[in-house]
């Protein structure tokens with residue numbers, strides 16, 4: 001039976017609907033809407049109608065069962081000028097082909113070899129963490145994960161260039177994440193930000209096309225992701241063009257470092273405020289690793305470390321909302337969804353829903369014991385999304401987060417820096433608004449490592 005009802009939602013104000021309430025505090029607003037209006041909430045943001053979906057069954061319907069009836073939402077599509085036709089933004093047959101080509105590079109066996117790079121980079125940062133000194137942990141994690149993507153994606157000799165890409169991408173993202181993006185003809189105005197944006201695009205293209213050309217000329221497999229993408233062939237035996245490779249590389253760079261950096265930043269923040277959890281983590285690391293650095297093979301044994309990562313992503317999901325747009329009229333939860341409607345699935349709201357999580361705002365890594373992931377209804381916990389568009393880097397990211405956390409927490413614990421309060425800035429990702437300064441302390445009694 002096709003739904004005919006229109007879902008309930010907060011009254012908007014002419015002419016902007018609910019836009020101001022949303023912009024002022026997206027996390028609080030969406031949470032209040034869910035608690036007040038239920039599992040499907042109608043909103044008007046800008047000129048668009050949005051339905052926020054707050055029940056796992058509806059989430060699964062849109063992300064999995066009816067994945068063919070939706071495309072990425074307007075905001076994600078707005079990244080097109082940066083990431084082109086990369087995996088994040090492409091659709092239909094083109095996306096399917098690209099996903100199939102890229103998938104083998106992200107399978108378990110393929111990524112296990114990156115563990116060494118991850119730990120090596122984490123050890124270098126660990127050497128900079130001096131006892132009793134404050135650190136901006138977010139800055140540290142961004143530098144660390146950018147270095148890891150640089151090495152695993154492009155290989156070491158071009159790491160400096162790849163870090164340059166990281167900085168240029170920041171400029172490009174900043175350009176797209178301000179309200180001024182709605183101004184007509186903004187791109188044609190002779191402003192400094194336009195010049196900087198164009199320079200950043202040129203720089204990224206120059207570096208990435210340069211790397212692709214070099215690698216094609218050399219023709220050897222250096223074991224990194226780009227080698228795998230270069231070697232990938234579809235069913236007809238054709239590989240990716242330079243343009244496709246460029247778009248995939250920029251996409252992986254963008255999607256592949258900030259999210260993991262945020263996961264770790266929030267994990268260290270939470271541990272700083274929960275000494276008992278930090279103590280249990282340290283005990284596990286001492287027992288499993290006995291002072292030596294971790295390897296990919298240790299990941300299954302570092303259960304509590306994994307729970308800390310999961311619980312951090314539950315409370316502070318780096319991708320805090322997923323957007324879709326209906327491409328045909330459809331029925332969701334008995335409500336009629338017209339073609340063109342924007343759909344929001346917010347991990348922030350779902351992950352803190354008391355129907356699925358006891359004491360939902362509390363940091364309790366042990367809740368993940370006894371395979372909670374499998375006991376939860378599918379669609380309640382989705383830091384990496386779900387369905388055909390699920391994060392291609394999810395195993396890479398989990399392994400990276402566990403190995404980095406293990407390497408650093410093995411010898412250090414974090415404590416809150418005086419006066420530092422965590423404020424959030426939800427844009428495409430859930431960023432901390434201001435610095436995330438923490439004091440790092442060398443752990444007393446940590447098993448020594450002399451390697």
Ligand code: HEM
Nearest residue numbers: 087088255256259260318319383384385389391392393397
């Ligand atoms: C903790 C870290 C990460 C989080 C929380 C995360 C989250 C997500 C989410 C929620 C999606 C789905 C978006 C949607 O359905 O619209 C996604 C997609 C994607 N992610 Fe991740 N991600 C992480 C790490 C990574 C890494 C390490 C890589 C690559 C090295 C990566 C590459 C991608 C790509 C390419 C897509 C698009 C996949 C497609 O549509 O086929 N991500 N990510």
